[in-house]
Amino acid sequence: MDTAEQMNPEAYFDSYEDLKIHELMLSDKPRQAAYQSAIVGNRNLFAGKTVLDVGAGTGILSLFCAQAGARRVYAVEASNLARLARAVVAENKFDHVIEVSECRVEEFRLPDDERVDIIVSEWMGFFLLHEGMLDSVLYARDQFLKPSGLMFPNTATIYVAPCSVPSRFDQWESLSGVSMRCFGETLRGQCAAKPEVLTVAPEHLLHEGHVMTWLDLKEVTTEELNSIESKEVLVAQTEGKLQGFCIWFDCTFPTDETGGQTKTEVILSTNPSAPETHWKQTVILLPEQACEELEVRDPVAFSLTMVRNQETNRRYDLQLTLLDAEKEEHNLPCECQMTKCILMKAHLDKMQVDG
Amino acid sequence: MDTAEQMNPEAYFDSYEDLKIHELMLSDKPRQAAYQSAIVGNRNLFAGKTVLDVGAGTGILSLFCAQAGARRVYAVEASNLARLARAVVAENKFDHVIEVSECRVEEFRLPDDERVDIIVSEWMGFFLLHEGMLDSVLYARDQFLKPSGLMFPNTATIYVAPCSVPSRFDQWESLSGVSMRCFGETLRGQCAAKPEVLTVAPEHLLHEGHVMTWLDLKEVTTEELNSIESKEVLVAQTEGKLQGFCIWFDCTFPTDETGGQTKTEVILSTNPSAPETHWKQTVILLPEQACEELEVRDPVAFSLTMVRNQETNRRYDLQLTLLDAEKEEHNLPCECQMTKCILMKAHLDKMQVDG
Numbered sequence: 001m002d003t004a005e006q007m008n009p010e011a012y013f014d015s016y017e018d019l020k021i022h023e024l025m026l027s028d029k030p031r032q033a034a035y036q037s038a039i040v041g042n043r044n045l046f047a048g049k050t051v052l053d054v055g056a057g058t059g060i061l062s063l064f065c066a067q068a069g070a071r072r073v074y075a076v077e078a079s080n081l082a083r084l085a086r087a088v089v090a091e092n093k094f095d096h097v098i099e100v101s102e103c104r105v106e107e108f109r110l111p112d113d114e115r116v117d118i119i120v121s122e123w124m125g126f127f128l129l130h131e132g133m134l135d136s137v138l139y140a141r142d143q144f145l146k147p148s149g150l151m152f153p154n155t156a157t158i159y160v161a162p163c164s165v166p167s168r169f170d171q172w173e174s175l176s177g178v179s180m181r182c183f184g185e186t187l188r189g190q191c192a193a194k195p196e197v198l199t200v201a202p203e204h205l206l207h208e209g210h211v212m213t214w215l216d217l218k219e220v221t222t223e224e225l226n227s228i229e230s231k232e233v234l235v236a237q238t239e240g241k242l243q244g245f246c247i248w249f250d251c252t253f254p255t256d257e258t259g260g261q262t263k264t265e266v267i268l269s270t271n272p273s274a275p276e277t278h279w280k281q282t283v284i285l286l287p288e289q290a291c292e293e294l295e296v297r298d299p300v301a302f303s304l305t306m307v308r309n310q311e312t313n314r315r316y317d318l319q320l321t322l323l324d325a326e327k328e329e330h331n332l333p334c335e336c337q338m339t340k341c342i343l344m345k346a347h348l349d350k351m352q353v354d355g
Numbered sequence: 356m357d358t359a360e361q362m363n364p365e366a367y368f369d370s371y372e373d374l375k376i377h378e379l380m381l382s383d384k385p386r387q388a389a390y391q392s393a394i395v396g397n398r399n400l401f402a403g404k405t406v407l408d409v410g411a412g413t414g415i416l417s418l419f420c421a422q423a424g425a426r427r428v429y430a431v432e433a434s435n436l437a438r439l440a441r442a443v444v445a446e447n448k449f450d451h452v453i454e455v456s457e458c459r460v461e462e463f464r465l466p467d468d469e470r471v472d473i474i475v476s477e478w479m480g481f482f483l484l485h486e487g488m489l490d491s492v493l494y495a496r497d498q499f500l501k502p503s504g505l506m507f508p509n510t511a512t513i514y515v516a517p518c519s520v521p522s523r524f525d526q527w528e529s530l531s532g533v534s535m536r537c538f539g540e541t542l543r544g545q546c547a548a549k550p551e552v553l554t555v556a557p558e559h560l561l562h563e564g565h566v567m568t569w570l571d572l573k574e575v576t577t578e579e580l581n582s583i584e585s586k587e588v589l590v591a592q593t594e595g596k597l598q599g600f601c602i603w604f605d606c607t608f609p610t611d612e613t614g615g616q617t618k619t620e621v622i623l624s625t626n627p628s629a630p631e632t633h634w635k636q637t638v639i640l641l642p643e644q645a646c647e648e649l650e651v652r653d654p655v656a657f658s659l660t661m662v663r664n665q666e667t668n669r670r671y672d673l674q675l676t677l678l679d680a681e682k683e684e685h686n687l688p689c690e691c692q693m694t695k696c697i698l699m700k701a702h703l704d705k706m707q708v709d710g
Contacts, residue, residue, distance in 0.1 A: 190374050
């Protein structure tokens, strides 16, 4: 979901009619396992309950809910995939439980102005917020969820960490015995224009990850999603070349706390050290002159903002600014090596990148 | 290189100005290794010679030729990447050997109507012929190569084999405990419209590969590339479910036979059992009703044609027809089990697919 026309309001739902996107998502084992475990593994939370599935797609989450004993599941899907979801529901003999509605959730009405016990949705995009589908989930929550209701997932956290990106930066010095340095530089110049969805190896993270934002999905508002900002001085935990910033997210799901037995919380993580998902990680590359060899405890000061694009509100503009660590507030006692802070001052840079 | 606008004549060269395509190609280790080994490993063939590099891209093949001792290399590149190639050449201090020309090879002129000793080019597309770039290489051969000259590569072979495609066919029976059969069927219905570029595991081939065509690049004509046809009865070498046909290619390079020491022929192979390249394999999926469990020695009769598209001559239309093995000519003595041949007759099918 990353081309201009797919972000066009009319084209957004059409794009999900390409079944290859669903093949990709359904073949994403950590995604499947997290939802299956959180839903089917929590029968106590679902038995006899009513559920709303926002953006039901092929209907798989609704089927998990039915398997978990839900009394009624309202599966809302805006694209014509709703018809396929109906066939999948019938194939699994749950048509007496699951009702598929082909409409946007903003146009959906529950019978008798009922409210549901649970909302399930897989709304996450690249770097969590891309696609802006969370807005529809929050609308559904405010319109249709009982005050005591549960959200699946119920929290989402965005992380950011300085990282190396050797595949993009380091292989061009000598490629098959040829110096391709100027190719590498031009390539990075082209790529600095937008964040990239890449797989980052865990050993290329220079920090375990700073929490940029934590969203309680029972409470967060659409307005709070308009702009998310983080300004930090992190201290390198691994030595290596700072070449970019890696962004990922995780989501958690409600756990049944009533049954007497303590259950492990289900986490769907897109951390580089977790099994790879179709979300991979999102990387903002630094220009060459801002790259810097870091030693353990060297400070990295930056601000990262995610601001909803004014024209296409399913997009976010990401802006990364490298800051002068010396001028930023530190947690005291400060562990950073101040000579490095001064060095970094010369490398102040700013990138406007379009998500 | 696979979207409609990239196949548009004007857009074709522009598309190569996206450096990520070159990053992909330059990061393709079997591709790099084959050309490096064939050129730099054959100094005797290149020392003191003149070379024409058709579609030079970033200039890497021209640099291999210069490293191998070529006296003069004409690097012809139609996109504005020619300017980057010039910078790469300068970076490697070979500007006295390599002359980069920003033009189509059809517009190129050699000084004093000279002819070159060697043509190098990496012109191969998916299933070898996609992109139709070989036409330009053959034009260059006819216009600019000495009669005794060498082509790098000098042969190309297209292979086809019946195969299983379990990722597309078999995972939908029970996905995370849900039956998604009708999703799988609809997905295959969508995908049957065009060949797919996929990675096929070697164990999913039901035959080692039949040579669909072998091209001597010193002799083949553009007209011969307008339509390539193969009609065969193959005998399964491995048992498994026939779910599609896998197409791949390999290329060979001239070997120095004069030095007294026998050199190993360099082969760039996109066989499923060879290390993965960015070409992967091309697969034509069968409709469900044409899929058939094959035992060892069961016959598979089919015809496969690759016909140049009339409107966009960089595209080929692939057409696969399953045939009745019983009615086709066999090599005698025939090893096929005739009951199976009759069974297959019911599954006669035809697919027009657009490359």
